[in-house]
Amino acid sequence: MSEKKGLLKRLAEGQVWTSIFRGGGVPKSRRQRMMVILNSVFLHLHPVRLPKHAVKLKFTWCMGGLSFFLFLILTISGILLMFYYRPTIEYAYVDIIDLAEQVPFGIMREIHRWGAHAMVITVWLHMFRVFMTGSYKPPREFNWAVGVILLLLTLLLSFTGYLLPWDQLAIWAITVGSNMARATPFLGSEGPGAALLAIGDINFVTMASDVRFALIGGRFLGEATLLRFYVLHCIGLPFIIMIFMAVHFWRIRKDGGISTPM
């Protein structure tokens, strides 16, 4: 009567395991396997089952998955870099040099940099693939819009990270890039309509009060810009992109699973 149970089986039926993973031990039936997915906050974002032909590499290029994989790499390597990098004019550049030359595994910074380049490429290719396979069509049109926001956030993460080494390339690239914000209609000091918001000689949209100022924290690039970009790069944008990513993955399941070849 008393059969000797294996260690794995006893673990799977023990209280610790069953309290974390609902569904009664090792899933045996198709229904139980489905319940494992649905009962996990992480796995439930993902479809329960995938049609075999839908995950053909030729069809998906795996670009969405690779983008997410690179996002994880960037998050982990980025957090590691934060332990050494100080976002001030005095230290930013030398800390980057330090990270490459003195800190163990100087490749960490390169992983973060090349991973960022790769993620921009995979996100674009993912968008291209979704367009070419028509996967943006109803009922997936909302998820396409979410994807466009994710693309924008990826580019903004790339842009804000660009400044952090605080070398000549970074400073002038962000000078040029942030000058675009001057031309924002109504909100940029040199944009169309900015002159309308004035009383007599007094302009309300000036270099010290326009949208570019909010971005760079000054009339010109400086300490405030570095700090703003650092906070946006490490906290603000990752926070927002993770919310949209959760919606994006969840909607794939809600919109009828991954799109399949016609």
Add this chain to the structure above:
Amino acid sequence: MPEANKKKSVAVPPASPPPAALGKTNAGSEVTRRSFFSWLSIGWIAFVAATGGFFTMMLRFFYPNVLFEPVQTFRAGYPEDYQVGEVDLRWKGKYGTWVVRESEGIYALSTVCTHLGCTPNWLSAEQKFKCPCHGSGFRKTGINFEGPAPRPLERFRIVLADDGQIIVDKTKKFQQEKGQWVDPEAFLKV
């Protein structure tokens, strides 16, 4: 009496009953459908106002009251401090201004390239400003002649103070393409 009170909510009854929150329910404090909706709308209006107020605060938060930047208007010494025919670089780093002395007078050029906003270098051998970012070139006057820059460099307001010192005022710009360089404050005659 309770009916009259309901209609004129402004008038406080002389002996008001204890608030319903104390747990004593009576017929007068019963939540009606109408009062529920009016409280609901007041609640929503308060919520939207509080949220809107907070977002306004968030926006304003990004515009500090004090900027730790060099001032916009500065004294640039006396006209005799500048050599005729020279482009003076001493205010370039701090104030983003080149002061150029010609035989008839002095003008202050902005160091911001009119293409995309980098800072050009003054090449005295070639007598031109050359931008390292995309190769725009400007004559000593600020007129663009090569590269992608679409218009000349801007000039700042330049006047003499009472003590004879030069004052450069960066808040007022003069653009050649708008015909503003003929303005007496764009060129200090000495």
